Amino acid sequence: MNALSEKLLGGKQGAIHLAILAVLLLVILPLCLDLFRLGLVGKYVTYAFVAISLVLLWGNGGVLSLGQGMFFGLGGYCMAMFLKLEASDPISTKIQTTPGIPDFMDWNQIVALPWFWEPFKSLPLTLLLVLGVPVLLAFIIGMAMFTRRVGGVYFSIITQAIALILSILIVGQQGYTGGVNGITDLKTLSGWDIRTDSAKYWLYFVNASLLILCIMLSRFILTSKFGMLLLAMRDKEERVRFSGYDVASFKIFIFCVAAMISAVGGAMFTLQIGFMSPSFVGIVPSIEMVIFAAVGGRMSLIGAVYGTLLVNFGKTMFSETYPELWLFLMGGLFIAVVMFFPEGLAGLYEKYAPYFSITSLHTRWLKKVQKVSGESQ
Amino acid sequence: MRNLNQYCKLTKGFAGLPIACAIAGLMTMSQVFAGDFPTAAVNTTGLAVTDSTVKVGILHSATGTMAISETGSIQAEKLAIAQINELGGILGRKIEVIQEDGASDWPTFAEKSKKLLENDKVAAVFGCWTSASRKAALPVFEKDNGLLFYPTFYEGLEQSKNVFYTGQEATQQILAGLDWIAKEKKAKTYYLIGSDYIWPRTSMKIARKHIEQHLGGKVVGEEYIALGDTQFGSVINKIKLKKPDVIYAAVVGGSNVAWFKQLNAAGLNAKKQTMLTISVTEDEVLGIGGENLEGFYSAMKYFQSLKNVNNDKFVAEFKKAYGEASVIGDVTQAAYLGPWLWKAAVERAGSFDVDKAVVALPGYELTSAPEGYVKVDPNHHLLSKLRIGKWLKNGQAEVVYESGLLQPDPFPKGYQ
Numbered sequence: 001m002n003a004l005s006e007k008l009l010g011g012k013q014g015a016i017h018l019a020i021l022a023v024l025l026l027v028i029l030p031l032c033l034d035l036f037r038l039g040l041v042g043k044y045v046t047y048a049f050v051a052i053s054l055v056l057l058w059g060n061g062g063v064l065s066l067g068q069g070m071f072f073g074l075g076g077y078c079m080a081m082f083l084k085l086e087a088s089d090p091i092s093t094k095i096q097t098t099p100g101i102p103d104f105m106d107w108n109q110i111v112a113l114p115w116f117w118e119p120f121k122s123l124p125l126t127l128l129l130v131l132g133v134p135v136l137l138a139f140i141i142g143m144a145m146f147t148r149r150v151g152g153v154y155f156s157i158i159t160q161a162i163a164l165i166l167s168i169l170i171v172g173q174q175g176y177t178g179g180v181n182g183i184t185d186l187k188t189l190s191g192w193d194i195r196t197d198s199a200k201y202w203l204y205f206v207n208a209s210l211l212i213l214c215i216m217l218s219r220f221i222l223t224s225k226f227g228m229l230l231l232a233m234r235d236k237e238e239r240v241r242f243s244g245y246d247v248a249s250f251k252i253f254i255f256c257v258a259a260m261i262s263a264v265g266g267a268m269f270t271l272q273i274g275f276m277s278p279s280f281v282g283i284v285p286s287i288e289m290v291i292f293a294a295v296g297g298r299m300s301l302i303g304a305v306y307g308t309l310l311v312n313f314g315k316t317m318f319s320e321t322y323p324e325l326w327l328f329l330m331g332g333l334f335i336a337v338v339m340f341f342p343e344g345l346a347g348l349y350e351k352y353a354p355y356f357s358i359t360s361l362h363t364r365w366l367k368k369v370q371k372v373s374g375e376s377q
Numbered sequence: 378m379r380n381l382n383q384y385c386k387l388t389k390g391f392a393g394l395p396i397a398c399a400i401a402g403l404m405t406m407s408q409v410f411a412g413d414f415p416t417a418a419v420n421t422t423g424l425a426v427t428d429s430t431v432k433v434g435i436l437h438s439a440t441g442t443m444a445i446s447e448t449g450s451i452q453a454e455k456l457a458i459a460q461i462n463e464l465g466g467i468l469g470r471k472i473e474v475i476q477e478d479g480a481s482d483w484p485t486f487a488e489k490s491k492k493l494l495e496n497d498k499v500a501a502v503f504g505c506w507t508s509a510s511r512k513a514a515l516p517v518f519e520k521d522n523g524l525l526f527y528p529t530f531y532e533g534l535e536q537s538k539n540v541f542y543t544g545q546e547a548t549q550q551i552l553a554g555l556d557w558i559a560k561e562k563k564a565k566t567y568y569l570i571g572s573d574y575i576w577p578r579t580s581m582k583i584a585r586k587h588i589e590q591h592l593g594g595k596v597v598g599e600e601y602i603a604l605g606d607t608q609f610g611s612v613i614n615k616i617k618l619k620k621p622d623v624i625y626a627a628v629v630g631g632s633n634v635a636w637f638k639q640l641n642a643a644g645l646n647a648k649k650q651t652m653l654t655i656s657v658t659e660d661e662v663l664g665i666g667g668e669n670l671e672g673f674y675s676a677m678k679y680f681q682s683l684k685n686v687n688n689d690k691f692v693a694e695f696k697k698a699y700g701e702a703s704v705i706g707d708v709t710q711a712a713y714l715g716p717w718l719w720k721a722a723v724e725r726a727g728s729f730d731v732d733k734a735v736v737a738l739p740g741y742e743l744t745s746a747p748e749g750y751v752k753v754d755p756n757h758h759l760l761s762k763l764r765i766g767k768w769l770k771n772g773q774a775e776v777v778y779e780s781g782l783l784q785p786d787p788f789p790k791g792y793q
Contacts, residue, residue, distance in 0.1 A: 035495070036491060036492065036495040036496050037496075039491070040488065043488070103534075104575070107532075107534055107575065107579055109582070168603065171603070172573060172603070174573075174574065174575065174578065179573075179574055179575060180574040181483070181509045181512045181513075181574070181575055182483065182512075182513070184512045184513060184515070184516065185512075186516075195516075195520050273487065274487075274516055275513060275516070277484060277509070277513065279482060279483055279484065280484075316488075319477070319480065319485075320492070323439050323476050323477060323478035324439045324440070326440070327440050327480075
């Protein structure tokens with residue numbers, strides 16, 4: 001039991017960092033911010049799921065996926081489909097040609113609910129699919145690529161292409177997916193109105209707690225033997241393979257885990273924001289999420305969360321203050337990060353934090369005292 | 378105005394002094410004092426209204442792919458607000474603008490709408506452009522009971538208590554235009570082409586029904602191009618094969634430039650091919666180039682070249698504010714109507730409260746619109762006319778047809 005908690009929390013240092021993050025997300029921010037700003041933080045936190053998944057996959061596994069947005073999007077879409085069906089009951093859609101189906105289907109002359117929408121009538125099945133669909137897609141992509149030893153930049157490019165294909169598919173099949181508008185106007189989750197203030201608070205806390213859980217799960221993976229193998233594969237893949245390990249299945253596994261964590265973020269996004277659109281699936285959001293992880297530090301789970309929060313706060317603040325100039329400011333921020341601290345916030349912290357830690361302050365103070373006493377003698 | 382009438386009735390009743398009434402009337406007409414409308418009375422829902430100011434939001438894309446289209450709307454809305462402020466504001470209060478950037482990203486529109494309504498408590502928002510951005514923002518406006526003035530011509534199929542649509546809905550833009558081209562050009566065969574999203578698809582659905590059921594024509598092809606796509610080679614080949622009497626087009630954004638250039642390169646210019654588009658305004662022509670469009674037709678409710686007193690004044694003031702080279706498209710003019718309609722709503726209601734303003738606006742007739750007379754219908758859309766413009770080399774259109782006032786019908790029976 002002790003060993004398990006050690007692994008989940010990542011040692012004493014890790015436990016402190018995690019506790020600080022938890023207190024910040026669960027106590028300080030809800031107390032300091034009004035509901036609107038807290039809602040924004042809630043949205044940023046959903047992106048942090050993807051950033052964490054990239055720390056696992058990219059920072060520790062050396063596999064850079066430029067298509068994490070598609071897993072975020074699929075998780076979000078699965079949740080949105082359930083909510084949309086609930087919002088499209090025959091009574092509230094009675095002005096349509098075919099009542100009881102989502103409004104965008106009606107606009108596109110579809111007269112019956114397509115078969116793949118059927119499972120989303122049930123909540124348990126939906127929750128299963130929120131995790132299952134992205135994992136299945138990741139498994140298929142992983143099987144196709146890793147067993148053929150496709151890696152490095154080729155893997156990145158292919159994931160990017162798949163993300164693009166998926167977003168084109170969603171936009172093109174608007175009768176089935178809502179097209180470029182996405183799935184909008186979501187109202188209730190099993191009768192519970194997700195738009196009320198109390199619901200927003202609940203969702204925020206569920207969201208933040210899930211994030212902490214996902215960090216602990218990732219810690220567990222990274223501190224296990226599997227985590228060591230992951231690092232070894234990143235640094236010398238051939239050696240691991242020659243030692244008799246099946247590199248491909250390890251990579252497929254971590255890719256599936258990353259997809260699942262991203263999907264949780266997507267589903268929470270849909271619940272909190274109240275809609276899902278293909279603009280979260282394509283290349284741009286996927287790359288943006290890589291930037292979040294990079295700013296935070298791609299090796300650090302906690303750093304990635306702070307990176308996501310920081311970049312998004314910057315985005316919101318800059319765009320509110322300088323509606324015409326803010327993109328340049330964001331660009332400047334990214335260039336500065338890459339140029340001056342390539343290891344991200346976490347790298348910065350690791351470099352300077354020891355200098356300010358209690359023990360190091362104490363040693364320096366001792367040295368100073370010795371020096372002063374030496375001089376006085 | 379209601380106050381004034383009551384005052385007149387009172388004076389008449391008591392002393393029968395029409396002169397006093399006229400003088401009082403003149404004074405009230407020329408200057409509305411904020412003191413006449415105490416803040417507590419005109420704002421019972423906690424909006425950002427003080428004794429001297431009222432806050433409104435402008436929410437368009439100032440950055441990203443839509444910035445080129447939406448900038449005109451921002452300019453028009455700011456111009457209208459400046460003009461209203463010069464006239465003394467609304468209920469004696471100056472309008473203050475909070476501008477937010479939707480960044481051509483639909484979720485951002487939802488986020489910024491929320492910010493404007495929940496944080497800034499603005500009394501009205503002028504904004505959104507694409508249908509997708511409106512669809513993303515709409516639930517926010519309905520939940521927070523905000524008030525949105527939406528300027529773009531769009532697909533219809535929507536009517537919200539919290540939105541006034543100052544552009545045309547699909548049937549207003551489509552039916553009269555098709556009637557004209559069928560009669561004028563004796564068109565029998567039509568080729569429909571549009572960008573692949575909700576507005577062109579819905580528009581083409583309505584167009585097809587109208588062509589087949591009412592005009593006795595035939596649709597010989599229907600194609601959709603992904604947003605932003607620039608390859609029209611195969612479509613143009615199909616068009617050459619089918620030789621339609623009319624190409625009916627709703628291609629938007631950057632694709633437009635490629636579409637018209639490639640048509641010209643393939644020899645399909647206006648001398649050989651008739652085309653009616655519902656997606657090209659003066660703004661787009663700037664990018665496409667007048668020479669590539671010369672002779673093709675657009676169906677819009679407004680063209681910059683419209684000849685009337687309101688429009689002459691509007692064009693002059695717009696150019697004074699934003700430079701001689703600026704052009705005004707259909708949506709820019711529709712955006713200009715937003716602040717004026719809101720002013721009317723608030724003054725008719727005698728209150729900034731959304732619930733009261735929303736009820737007060739239907740039935741209002743705006744005679745000073747650059748496009749001419751418009752009237753607000755109970756379904757929150759405008760009664761307006763449709764014009765057909767023939768494009769000239771200089772990027773302006775010659776108006777060749779003007780319909781009567783068209784009733785907005787966002788849920789057209791028989792076209793769904």
